[in-house]
Amino acid sequence: MPSANLILHIRDTLEQLRPAERKVGEAVLADVDFAMHASIAELALKAQVSEPSVTRFCRAIGCEGLRAFKVQLAHSVASGLPYNSETVEASDDTHTLIHKVCDAISHAFQHSRDLIDPLATEAAIRALALAPRIYFFGVGAGSGIVAEDAYLRFLRLDIAASAFTDGHLQRLSAGLLEPGDVAFAISHTGRSQEVIDSLKIAKQRGATTIALTTAGSPLAWVADIPLLVRLPRYGDPHTPGVSRLVHLGIMDILAIGTALRRGPRSIEKVRRARARLETLRASDDADPPDSSGVF
Template structure:
């Protein structure tokens, strides 16, 4: 087993290998040098093949693996393969030029337009109408998203809904989400936002809330675990840009859906909505004194 005094948990073997360069015993260093230069080939090699390629013994290879924090060569190969699966695009990204400011804006807008066009072609208007109907009569609405983009969209959704007179709260803590889901019942809505639809915390909350009779509404990927557990699923398979430096555009697409739902809700509840928005604007004018056109709540 790994000696805890000489190795750390190998969460990122590639970084660990880089940090240890020059610190291995001399023969282990030969293995380190070969591995660093042939990262993608190691998964197809046996321990004997690696030892021959490095001109060392198989026990030296095992010691090298344990120095990195692995239990042995097999554990090392599995962990290295896992690292490479997510790291290669960052270790050798596609070459590109750093754009001028206007060029960067154009690139982001181009990705946004492309993503929105893809989404528009996939949307089912009946599902959006069903979402509006469920939210319009909701006793309470809990909106949840985990991770940077989905969390931001969930917060914006709750922000939109409360202005329309609908009691809503955004949740991004996984434990709090399970508790909130357990308080929902018939007439309540749990709105879950996830680009992947695979987060266990969200599918668990969907099962809890659905089990108590609440409507589970999801904005997510089609045929995902979350989509399967939702009462109403607004689905879109959104492409991710291969440029690793470009922020994901899917969060903008989800914001468009939230705005479309909010507008539909406002129109469906026009009398209540208008009075609510009037009160909000009046309270803000009394607070800061500005009466000119401006975003509501700014």
């Protein structure tokens, strides 16, 4: 029997598999959403192996066949990736609290790093680098903050970027996009209806749509380029919530990749803007305090 989370089980046993079976495992990890819905012929073609190799892969990881494998994989995606850390307890001292929260964040980033699709990430970077205008959509204390942060990062690259966290403004702004523009939606659950509606409107306008969301979510199916992250979502306030941090990290990857794709000119603009800010800060620090007595 495979472990409770088949995705982690495949990753942990990948090096122990035969070459052809390892290719199947790598194809599954590269696109879990595809693997959940693919036929044996489609999966064999993607992995560039024979159909019997797919069957042998399923058995090698503890599943009777492709059907059982897909059911187990779907359960693993639905349950999310475990943090490999204990829930914070009321009895924990501060030292334990620090270690548990930091471990949760560290494990989440490691798992995300191993499962992020490089091809989808490259496609997103290419679209962002060429876009004359980028609109980021997100709602709530998590995704809304990520959208605002992304807007600032891309604005520094001299890209006409904006962030919208209100559902009405999201739908309105999506209707203003044009071909070549990018609508970028952020939603951990992928079920925020206002964000889904906005991406659909942007798609109808001919804009390229990107979604940073969970595999198998409604939002993932709407986007032209889905960036899939598999993390659990808990309502327990004593459990570290790391999805926002992982999303911010992925935005860093995209912003840096976009800057590199746009070339030295874009990087030079960022350097000049930072230099100007440093000059203003130095000037403010050098100003003597007001001694006029006027408040």
